[in-house]
Amino acid sequence: GSGFIPNARRDNFNDSKTYTFLESKLKKLFASLGNLTTTSSKLHNRKKDILAYKDTAAKFEIQNRSGEYTERELELHRETLKILKVQALSSAKLIKEIEDKTICDRKLQPIYNSIIHDLDVAIDDKKIDFDISKHPYSMPLSQLDSEKKKLLEEIFVIIKENLPLEEAETLIKKIADCYN
Numbered sequence: 782g783s784g785f786i787p788n789a790r791r792d793n794f795n796d797s798k799t800y801t802f803l804e805s806k807l808k809k810l811f812a813s814l815g816n817l818t819t820t821s822s823k824l825h826n827r828k829k830d831i832l833a834y835k836d837t838a839a840k841f842e843i844q845n846r847s848g849e850y851t852e853r854e855l856e857l858h859r860e861t862l863k864i865l866k867v868q869a870l871s872s873a874k875l876i877k878e879i880e881d882k883t884i885c886d887r888k889l890q891p892i893y894n895s896i897i898h899d900l901d902v903a904i905d906d907k908k909i910d911f912d913i914s915k916h917p918y919s920m921p922l923s924q925l926d927s928e929k930k931k932l933l934e935e936i937f938v939i940i941k942e943n944l945p946l947e948e949a950e951t952l953i954k955k956i957a958d959c960y961n
């Protein structure tokens with residue numbers, strides 16, 4: 782013969798108990814890594830949401846005290862802060878849920894610690910003087926009845942929870958424009 786030996790046979794990866802065992806272990810490992818990657822991405826995005834709110838709130842507070850805003854600008858900034866605050870509260874809740882999972886998941890713990898580290902995820906309700914009790918997506922959606930509006934608003938919340946804030950707002954606006 783030519784001395785040619787297929788890789789699988791040469792490397793001893795023919796179907797065998799050893800190969801089957803290795804393959805099953807690798808499948809579990811890769812599935813676990815996929816879950817960790819998804820969780821890592823969620824942590825990064827939720828951290829951005831909280832930092833965006835805190836940064837915007839701090840800037841708003843400084844500008845508001847300086848008296849530089851017109852009434853219209855003030856209202857626009859308050860609306861933006863309402864949306865950011867609701868998103869930050871939702872993000873803080875998700876981060877807390879992931880933190881709780883780190884108790885049982887040793888692989889998740891270092892990822893959580895490296896991303897969140899010492900970030901204070903608490904959102905101070907007294908920091909900004911506005912009422913967040915209204916839904917943050919109070920868009921007309923004039924082509925929809927109240928039941929469909931409610932469903933669409935729930936979809937908006939899911940979008941905000943799973944995309945970076947800027948992308949989420951762009952997508953929500955495009956969807957809302959279709960129903961106005």
